[in-house]
Amino acid sequence: MPLAFPLPSDLSPATVTNTASLLRIVTLCFVSGAAIASRLFAVINFESIIHEFDPWFNYRATRVLASKGFYEFWNWFDPSAWYPLGRVVGGTVYPGLMATSGVIYNFLHALNIPVDIRNICVMLAPGFSALTAWATYMFTKEMKDESAGLLAAAFIGIVPGYISRSVAGSYDNEAIAIFLLMFTFYLWIKALKLGSALFGTLAAVFYFYMVAAWGGYVFITNMIPLHGLVLMLMGRFSSRLYVAYSSWYAIGTLSSMQVPFVGFQPVSTSEHMAALGVFGLLQIVAFTQLVRSHVSSKQFQNLLFLALISIGVLGFFAMVGLTYKGKIAPWTGRFYSLWDTGYAKKHIPIIASVSEHQPTAWPSFFMDLQFLIFVFPAGVVLCFQQLRDEHIFVIIYAVMASYFAGVMVRLMLTLTPVVCVASAIAFSTLLDTYLDAKEPDDAEESTNVASPPSDAQASASKKNNKSAKPAAATPGNALTDLVAAAGKTKSKGIYGLDTRLAIIMNAIGMLAFFVWHCTWATSSAYSSPSVVLASTNPDGSQHIIDDFREAYYWLRQNTPETAVVMSWWDYGYQIAGMADRYTLVDNNTWNNTHIATVGKAMSSSEEVAYPILRKHDVDYVLVIFGGLLGYSGDDINKFLWMVRIAQGVWPEEIQEPNYFTPQGEYRVDDMASPAMKNSLMYKMSYYRFSELFGNAQALDRVRQQNVPKVGPTLDYLDEAYTTENWIVRIYEVRKEDLLGRDLKSANAFAKGKKRKRSKPAVSRRRSLK
């Protein structure tokens, strides 16, 4: 057999295996290092700080866990959230993340390594991303081989789709969940392959960990049964499937019910019914198989199949009936929005108001996955080539995850691992083909030509697989190449070094651009803590805009400890975490009415809002205003969602169209609608804003509109604090007038009195300037 380039021939097989094994370990170490290092942009550019919104709650809960112990955390009732309702944190939280950090914290402290809990929380996501790379390696290894595994590990290590949720400081459930997802899948595949109850149990244990860590565990709960069902429908039922599935389902379900937040959901809600149904079906099929092995009558078999189908149908109807009766909870709204993207906007504005619940825009696929998104279908197609049980899993996973990723931006995260796995399979097949030094000799080629059916049959064996690789397509187009290979077109083979080099250089180029893109996307798009903003000084140095922490720290240091702060729910966790004050609503959006109450207070006039504020003991109201700096994520831009959510509960008091101009525009300038101008939110945002500009026209830099020269006045609130760049504005709610007047007239009276006396006041003001 001719070779395209010389290969060393005097190596013993042991040397080759040992070197390969060493190279694998070293490569995995480097991949882990790269995975961790690329997530540290956030720490290097800013500091070791918890990012965004939800992580602040997780961090706060972890601090409770670390300082007071697990049982205290388990029974933690937090009176400061959802004032005056409070929140039973232990029962309404997925504790896996906090427990993980707590275990690490206690372990390190047992070794007398005094690491701050904040640093553990910040570094948890990068640490687990290294583990994810390893789990993906193991998973892909089961699909193809080690080299594909290493490629998959490298892809998942640096792919922006995963980095976006796991940079240092992004202390959220997803940080550990993706590792658990991949590792559970790996154990499931392993269990299925070996028919091993041990691996099935291990899969169940990690499934339990996943249930404790992330609400997305439902994805596993449905993926594994779906895989089992498809295998059964394809006539691939085996005792291995039976053992693996039964051990996983029984132990996994029982253990998942130990998480208080999940409770009896695995046996009572629709999302979990598929797993139960497949479990039942599996028992029936197994029973049938057993009977069939003992009875040979063909009619009896037919009868059994009939019975099988009728039981299946009956079971389905029973489930529908139970759902109808209310024994089984129907699908939740968040679930419906997965099928109908318009559902949430119509029925549950609070879900639609979250940006990560929006449908994905197509450029974000490229942004998050770059060239992997092109190679991914090729990898899926390659899975059809051998179509072992585990390949079916990848195919199902790819189809399901692609759909969900298209529906919700957030679910891009679940697509990313399978994209990496499939791309790695495709890419490694490509490299295998073109790095192989063997050239087809004419004899082999002639047999191939002579007997195409045998070629197709033997395609599972590796050697022929290679010879089946086409060179028919142009060497530059690897993709068509691969697709053609999957389609088993007739081939001639690859001759010479130049064709090989052309493909390999191209492939390396793609990989290099991928690394460059990942680095760029990570450093520029995904590494901002969003608590701290950065801008660039004229001299090129970084300027930190730290208004959020300024305001929260002011609240923490200079207000009473029991002060109640009202803000839109986005900032609830941050206020609780950084300012340590009572909040009305927060990012755990469980009580729509309470949120709507805040929305109503914000969108009503002062007179209407004041009783609401007083009834809820609100001491301070906090709004985010970006008009001075051009910070677009401010409350005026979110205002319409407040109006919509309030309208959902009080449709006759709050109406969205009132906040638009008659022409249907959303304006904040002189043309703004009266409802807009009188709303508490508008008044708090623009209070004394125009005075800042002196005689010049005041400009709102976010909306690019000129703010009215005479700003709004406040009778029921006092400005308590405004940050350096005016991003956070805090108002204190006045107490009732001591003389029993309403505050508006009391204020007018006080002002009038001043005005009467105020001939000297003019000179007083001048003296102050």
Add this chain to the structure above:
Amino acid sequence: MLRRWCTVSLLSFTLLASVKADSFENTAIVRTIDLGGSLVHVTTTFAVKALEAGSQVYTVTLSDAEKQQTSWLEAKVKGQPDALAVLDRGTDSTGAVHLVDISLPQALGLGATVNIVLETILTHSTHALPERATQQEDQALKHKTGLFVLSPYHTAVQRTKIKSPSPTIHSYTTPENLEDFTFDATVTKSGATLTYGPYNNIAPSANEGFISKHQQPIVVHYKYESPVIEVPKLRRVAEISHWGANLNIEDNIHLRNGGPALKGHFSRLEHQTQAFYKHTASHVIPGITLHLPPGIRNTYYYDLNGNVSTSRLRTTPSVPKDSQTNQYSVLELKPRYPIMGGWNYSFTLGWDSPLEDSAGYDKTKRKYIVQVPVFTPIPAAVVNDAELTIIMPEGATDVEYATPFPAFSSSVSTHITYLDTVGRPSITLRFKNLTEKHALPIYVSYKVPLSAHLRKPMSVAMAFFSVFAFGLIARRIDLRIHKTLTV
């Protein structure tokens, strides 16, 4: 330098203090009160004539209020750099005044004269009046003191000068019924200075009779144009590391604006307008500038919400230990928000400095000696409650320490950190009412045997070795119940 007048006072309580009134005569007493915010400096010069040969112990007195407010007291012979030994003798037999004995360097002969300068710093002796001020208003403080300097000796002439930091003095007491001492105006004001006296021919005044008859309070209400900085709590941890050749100092500082509380609310607009016209209100703390030691590294400044990005640091390289250069690193701290009257701000500040800059080795005693400053002086601020913890290296023995002034309380404990096995000895000292003058070093000395140095690498090596040994054995143990042929 050791002035133990604070602690010794406890001992001397039992001795019934009395003073021989006829051993000295004050030919003149001049007291100068420099009014300030948190601190008030009082310098009293006693021109003393000995009426008896061999008199060496001169006694000065402090009233009850003065005793409580005095955080620093130092006596010198005028023109000489060395401080004199002082001894607090507690209240006198009648309970009217506190007596402090000053030992003169040598006994005076009959009729010999000496000028003694007594310097004290009072803390918490001023109060904002009015107690609340808006963002635009000025700040005014009130200080109260006694008209006469009480002395157990006869005084020929006495004068009190009160220097205000600004010429705007809103009001001051005009003492009356002083016909016994003067026929002129009892008080004169020129510019920013008030002068009470001269008052002539004052009988020994440190007794109840005189106090009830003649002593009267004088109150000065003056404009003060700097913020009143108060540190209610300061906690410093100094960790000595021999392996890292490092002295890490971490300060936990709770800062407070002790001026008039903010009336109404803070308006950013007003604040920015004032800043624009360069006319920031005088009682706002916009930031503080600290002088840190030279040669420091890894300086950090954060609060409960993370790094404070608004600070600036200029470091200078280390200087040789015995050189007299006055070099320091400058840290300009800017809090997250301007600290208005009554507002709080707590933060953490820390740095590493080379250990050789502050440590030495005593070959005769085989001991290391390390100096640790009690605190970093914060200009014109009073530290109400300071706690200093010094952590020695692991395995240090024979720990001794010497403080420049007595600590309020002290305790010894064990601190366990960074892979320690037995922990590190640590000393915790507490102080009250510290001023800039108290920023002096504490000297700690200890022995570290070689075995203590090697303890950590040995324990870490042992831990790793046992893990590897376990792995070595675990790989070779087969726990399978029955061998299966797996593919």
